[in-house]
Amino acid sequence: MYIDLLIRYGRRPIMVILNNAYDGVHENRVIRKFSRYVNKLGVPFVVIKSLGMSSKPEELIDLEDYKEAAIKVADTLCSVIINELGKSRLL
Secondary structure (H helix, E strand, O other), X not given: OHHHHHHHOOOOOXXXXXXXXXXXXXXXXXXXXXXXXXXXXXXXXXXXXXXXXXXXXXXXXXXXXXXHHHHHHHHHXXXXXXXXXXXXXXX
Protein backbone atom coordinates (compact mmCIF):
# COMPACT_ATOMS: atom_id res chain seq x y z
CA MET A 1 0.00 0.00 0.00
CA TYR A 2 2.78 2.46 0.90
CA ILE A 3 4.66 1.61 -2.27
CA ASP A 4 1.55 2.29 -4.36
CA LEU A 5 1.08 5.65 -2.60
CA LEU A 6 4.70 6.61 -3.17
CA ILE A 7 4.42 5.75 -6.86
CA ARG A 8 1.11 7.60 -7.16
CA TYR A 9 2.81 10.73 -5.80
CA GLY A 10 5.75 10.34 -8.17
CA ARG A 11 8.21 8.98 -5.60
CA ARG A 12 9.39 5.57 -6.79
CA PRO A 13 11.19 3.72 -3.97
CA ILE A 14 14.73 2.58 -4.72
CA MET A 15 14.69 -0.31 -2.24
CA VAL A 16 12.29 -2.18 0.07
CA ILE A 17 13.51 -3.59 3.40
CA LEU A 18 11.35 -5.97 5.42
CA ASN A 19 12.73 -6.30 8.93
CA ASN A 20 11.98 -9.18 11.33
CA ALA A 21 9.49 -11.02 9.13
CA TYR A 22 7.88 -13.99 10.84
CA ASP A 23 8.61 -17.44 9.46
CA GLY A 24 5.57 -19.63 8.90
CA VAL A 25 3.63 -21.25 6.05
CA HIS A 26 1.16 -18.39 5.62
CA GLU A 27 3.75 -15.69 6.33
CA ASN A 28 6.22 -17.12 3.81
CA ARG A 29 3.48 -17.23 1.16
CA VAL A 30 2.66 -13.57 1.79
CA ILE A 31 6.36 -12.60 1.64
CA ARG A 32 6.81 -14.47 -1.67
CA LYS A 33 3.74 -12.73 -3.12
CA PHE A 34 4.99 -9.34 -1.93
CA SER A 35 8.47 -10.11 -3.30
CA ARG A 36 7.01 -10.89 -6.75
CA TYR A 37 5.06 -7.61 -6.68
CA VAL A 38 8.14 -5.58 -5.72
CA ASN A 39 10.30 -7.37 -8.30
CA LYS A 40 7.78 -6.53 -11.05
CA LEU A 41 8.31 -2.89 -10.14
CA GLY A 42 12.07 -3.39 -10.54
CA VAL A 43 12.76 -2.47 -6.92
CA PRO A 44 15.35 -4.47 -4.93
CA PHE A 45 13.84 -6.30 -1.94
CA VAL A 46 15.74 -7.37 1.19
CA VAL A 47 14.34 -9.48 4.04
CA ILE A 48 16.23 -9.15 7.30
CA LYS A 49 16.19 -12.17 9.60
CA SER A 50 13.07 -14.33 9.61
CA LEU A 51 11.72 -15.08 13.08
CA GLY A 52 9.87 -18.16 14.28
CA MET A 53 6.18 -17.60 15.01
CA SER A 54 6.70 -18.21 18.73
CA SER A 55 9.46 -15.63 19.09
CA LYS A 56 9.15 -12.01 20.15
CA PRO A 57 11.33 -9.62 18.10
CA GLU A 58 12.10 -7.37 21.06
CA GLU A 59 13.69 -10.35 22.86
CA LEU A 60 15.84 -11.41 19.93
CA ILE A 61 18.26 -8.52 19.52
CA ASP A 62 21.65 -10.01 18.79
CA LEU A 63 24.47 -7.62 17.88
CA GLU A 64 26.05 -10.12 15.46
CA ASP A 65 22.75 -10.53 13.63
CA TYR A 66 22.31 -6.76 13.62
CA LYS A 67 25.79 -6.31 12.13
CA GLU A 68 25.14 -8.89 9.41
CA ALA A 69 21.78 -7.32 8.59
CA ALA A 70 23.32 -3.85 8.41
CA ILE A 71 26.01 -5.11 6.03
CA LYS A 72 23.39 -6.82 3.85
CA VAL A 73 21.26 -3.66 3.65
CA ALA A 74 24.29 -1.42 3.04
CA ASP A 75 25.59 -3.71 0.28
CA THR A 76 22.23 -3.78 -1.50
CA LEU A 77 21.68 -0.06 -1.04
CA CYS A 78 25.13 0.78 -2.42
CA SER A 79 24.47 -1.39 -5.46
CA VAL A 80 21.11 0.30 -6.02
CA ILE A 81 22.60 3.79 -5.70
CA ILE A 82 25.48 2.98 -8.07
CA ASN A 83 22.99 1.54 -10.57
CA GLU A 84 20.72 4.61 -10.33
CA LEU A 85 23.68 6.99 -10.73
CA GLY A 86 24.80 5.05 -13.79
CA LYS A 87 21.34 5.41 -15.33
CA SER A 88 21.21 9.16 -14.70
CA ARG A 89 24.58 9.68 -16.43
CA LEU A 90 23.28 7.88 -19.50
CA LEU A 91 20.43 10.37 -19.87
